[in-house]
Amino acid sequence: MSMIQVSHLTFHYEDGSENIFEDVSFELDTSWKLGLTGRNGKGKTTLFKILSGKQKGKGTVISPVDYLYFPFQIQDATQLTLFVIEDLLGEVASWQLERELNLLEVDSEVLYRPFDTLSQGEQTKVLLASLFIRDDTFVLIDEPTNHLDLKGRELVSAYLKKKKGFILVSHDRAFLDGCIDHIMSLNKTSIDIQKGNYSSWEDNMSRRMQDEKSQQQRLKTEIKKMEKAKRQTADWSDQVEKSKIGAADKGYVGHMAAKMMKRSKSLEKRQQKHIDEKKTLLRDLEEQEDLKIHLLPLRRSYVLRMTGVTAGYEAPLFEPLSFEMQPHDRIALVGGNGCGKSTLLHLLTKDQTHLFSGKIEIPSDLVISSIAQDPSFLKGPMTAYAEGEGLDISLFLAILAKLGLTKEHFERPMESMSPGQQKKILIAASLAKPAHLYIYDEPLNYLDIISRAQLEKVILTYQPTMLFVEHDAVFLEKVATRRIEMHPFG
Numbered sequence: 001m002s003m004i005q006v007s008h009l010t011f012h013y014e015d016g017s018e019n020i021f022e023d024v025s026f027e028l029d030t031s032w033k034l035g036l037t038g039r040n041g042k043g044k045t046t047l048f049k050i051l052s053g054k055q056k057g058k059g060t061v062i063s064p065v066d067y068l069y070f071p072f073q074i075q076d077a078t079q080l081t082l083f084v085i086e087d088l089l090g091e092v093a094s095w096q097l098e099r100e101l102n103l104l105e106v107d108s109e110v111l112y113r114p115f116d117t118l119s120q121g122e123q124t125k126v127l128l129a130s131l132f133i134r135d136d137t138f139v140l141i142d143e144p145t146n147h148l149d150l151k152g153r154e155l156v157s158a159y160l161k162k163k164k165g166f167i168l169v170s171h172d173r174a175f176l177d178g179c180i181d182h183i184m185s186l187n188k189t190s191i192d193i194q195k196g197n198y199s200s201w202e203d204n205m206s207r208r209m210q211d212e213k214s215q216q217q218r219l220k221t222e223i224k225k226m227e228k229a230k231r232q233t234a235d236w237s238d239q240v241e242k243s244k245i246g247a248a249d250k251g252y253v254g255h256m257a258a259k260m261m262k263r264s265k266s267l268e269k270r271q272q273k274h275i276d277e278k279k280t281l282l283r284d285l286e287e288q289e290d291l292k293i294h295l296l297p298l299r300r301s302y303v304l305r306m307t308g309v310t311a312g313y314e315a316p317l318f319e320p321l322s323f324e325m326q327p328h329d330r331i332a333l334v335g336g337n338g339c340g341k342s343t344l345l346h347l348l349t350k351d352q353t354h355l356f357s358g359k360i361e362i363p364s365d366l367v368i369s370s371i372a373q374d375p376s377f378l379k380g381p382m383t384a385y386a387e388g389e390g391l392d393i394s395l396f397l398a399i400l401a402k403l404g405l406t407k408e409h410f411e412r413p414m415e416s417m418s419p420g421q422q423k424k425i426l427i428a429a430s431l432a433k434p435a436h437l438y439i440y441d442e443p444l445n446y447l448d449i450i451s452r453a454q455l456e457k458v459i460l461t462y463q464p465t466m467l468f469v470e471h472d473a474v475f476l477e478k479v480a481t482r483r484i485e486m487h488p489f490g
Contacts (some may be wrong), residue, residue, distance in 0.1 A: 002064040003026040004051065004138070011043070011050065011057030020046055020055065024191045026184075030065050030138050033160065034167045035176045035198060038186030039404045039448045040420030044169045047186070048140045051167075065138040065165075068131050077116040084115045085130045092133055100129035103159050120147035121337040128156060132163055139166035145175055146445050147336045150471050156177070171420075171449050173198050176471040198449075226270060288450055289402040291458040294434040296367055298327040303366065303437050303465050304348070309358030311343050316356045316489040318344070323484055325437075330459070330466040332476055335486035341469045342373060344486070345441050348467070368437035373442045373469075375422035378414035382425055385414065391432045400429040403451050419446035427455065440468040444475060 011017040028034065036044055049055035052067040056411050072088050079087070086092060098108040104125045110118055111126075118126065124147050131139045141160075145153050157178035160168065167184070170176050176183070176198040183201045185192045194201050238440040304325040309315040317340030325331060333341045347355055348362070349370045378385065386396045397410060403424045414422060423446050430438065444452050456478050459466070470476060476483070 002030045004030060004065070005060070005062040006051075006413045007056055007060040007062075009059035009061070011046065011055070014328070021191075022189070023059075024117060025059075025238070026191050026193055027278060027453055028167075028184075028193075029182075031164050032182045033164055033180045035180035036167050036169045036186070037171070037176075037183060037198070037201075037449055039450055040446070041404070041409075041418055042186040044186060045142060048167070048169075052140065063138075066136060068134075068137045068139050070131055070141045070144060072127055072138070075117065076113055080112055081118065081126055082111040085126070089130060089133065092130070096133045097129060100132060101126065103162070104129055104155055119338055121149065121152050124148060125152070125156065128159070131166075137165075139163075141166055141168045141170075143169055143171075143446065144294065145170055145172050145335070145363060145471070146442075148471065150334065150473060150476075153471060153473070156332075170470050170475075171444070171447060171452060172450060173202075173452075189324060203359045219452075235469075281403045288454050288457070289335065291399060291402055291454050292335060293431050293432060293438075293458050293462045293464055295464055296436045298433050298436055298465065300327070300363055302326055303329070303363070304467070305359075305361040307361075309344070309360060310346075310356050311340065311347055311352075311354045312356060312489070313343075313354055316340075318489055319487045320358060321484070321486065322358075325465065325467065327465055328463045328481075330464070330468070330479055330481045332480035332483045333467070333469050333486055334476075334483050336488070339486045339488045341486055343443055345370075345439055345469065346469070349439050366437055367435045369430045369433045370439040371423075371426045371430050371441060371443045375419060375426050375446075378417075378422050378425060380413055380415075382410060382414055384430075385425070386429065387431065389429055391429060396428055396432045399431050400424060403428060403454065404448070420448055422452075423447050424451060427451075431458070436465065438464050438466045438468075440466065440470070442469055442471070444470055444472045460472040 007025045009021050009024050010019055012022045036047070038044055046055060048069060050057055050061060051063065052069060053061075060394070068089075074084060075087060077084065082092075082094060082097070085097065094108075094111060097111060101108050101110070106122060106125050106129070111120055115123065115126075124144060128141070128144060131137075133140070144156060148156060152173050153172065157175045160166070160179035168176070168180060180197055182193060182195050183198060183199065185194075185205075194204060196204075302324050306324075307322050308320040310320045312318075312320055317338070318335070321344070323331070333344065335341055343354060347360065349368060352360065382396075382400075383393055386393050400410070405421060405424060409417065409421065414425060417425075423443070427443060427447075430440075443455065447455075452472070452475065456475060459479050466479075468479075470479075
């Protein structure tokens with residue numbers, strides 16, 4: 001057993017922003033299967049860079065291991081996949097790669113194909129497999145599920161469960177539960193490490209929150225009582241002080257006034273102590289503020305009809321599809337990577353250029369609000385983006401604040417933000433836009449767990465009509481009223 005030791009770590013970027021880490025210390029066993037969670041922008045990727053020596057902060061990091069980081073930076077994706085891996089890791093035995101790929105149910109022939117011809121899911125699995133060829137490294141895995149369908153996530157989770165010696169950043173709750181034995185949470189002011197999976201951590205955090213809220217309420221009640229007693233004591237002291245004029249026994253009255261003043265000061269000190277104590281409560285707990293969604297009333301019996309629809313680019317991607325959406329339906333499109341789920345959504349939100357056959361019926365006055373899978377197109381100030389989308393800027397920024405963005409973020413260009421923060425901008429824009437139908441393409445990609453729970457709650461509360469693609473098993477189970485399976489064409 002060897003330990004990674006971090007002592008008194010403080011780190012901030014040179015743009016004048018607040019510290020990401022401030023005097024934090026912890027130890028990690030290099031045999032752990034560690035899940036890393038925290039709100040978007042709390043420093044998960046930064047911590048990876050600090051551990052691996054790519055980023056420097058104040059404090060000490062003692063590490064007995066070398067690191068491998070996922071995702072890799074691919075220099076030449078046109079090479080054979082085997083050569084891409086050798087560029088990253090040095091010469092490797094092909095049988096080792098084949099062994100790992102077999103565990104991920106990937107045909108070893110992908111090693112002898114150009115890397116850029118592999119699907120995104122295949123690329124992810126190949127690179128994950130290469131991480132565990134060597135026994136002398138500690139693996140840092142950052143968001144491996146973004147391009148994996150449900151089956152792919154289950155396979156990778158089962159694969160990682162058989163491994164050890166890694167830190168995994170993921171916001172997919174079912175995925176984390178399937179493969180980790182410890183969890184590290186990046187809180188507002190501290191770092192917390194617990195044994196167990198995500199669900200056990202969530203239960204512990206929920207109990208802690210309730211306990212601290214109860215304690216906070218007791219302190220508030222005590223403070224109110226002390227404030228009342230303090231006022232009464234001060235009033236009595238003032239009255240006694242006034243009564244000293246013309247009193248028969250000024251010495252006695254003066255003594256009593258001094259005694260009550262002393263008592264008032266003592267109460268004031270106790271009150272301040274309790275206030276200081278209260279300030280330490282809930283400092284690390286993330287509140288899930290409720291969101292709102294602005295629905296337009298639906299006065300039709302149907303929202304969308306598809307009859308024998310198939311689409312693609314050079315050829316159809318999926319078998320003909322027929323279904324009807326009614327108000328308050330929340331339909332999840334499910335199927336493997338590459339079967340055309342995103343293409344189908346593009347038919348509804350962009351144009352129907354790639355419609356091969358079939359009929360799509362949408363009421364002409366239907367207002368659609370959508371979320372794109374990839375938020376990287378966002379550029380410039382977010383207020384300019386909101387104006388371009390015709391949004392109420394105050395409402396838009398208020399939603400973003402509930403999703404964990406601060407005033408500091410509002411002033412930054414969107415391209416400088418993390419993918420998770422960019423995804424929150426798309427979500428806030430969608431929630432702020434009144435609409436009849438909501439079309440979401442993997443809205444949870446890059447999104448932290450707290451924000452996922454917020455999105456789930458607002459959907460279940462307001463019950464919008466939705467057509468969406470998502471591979472998060474927990475979200476699907478909670479949100480979808482119906483699932484439509486899509487099958488590859490042919």
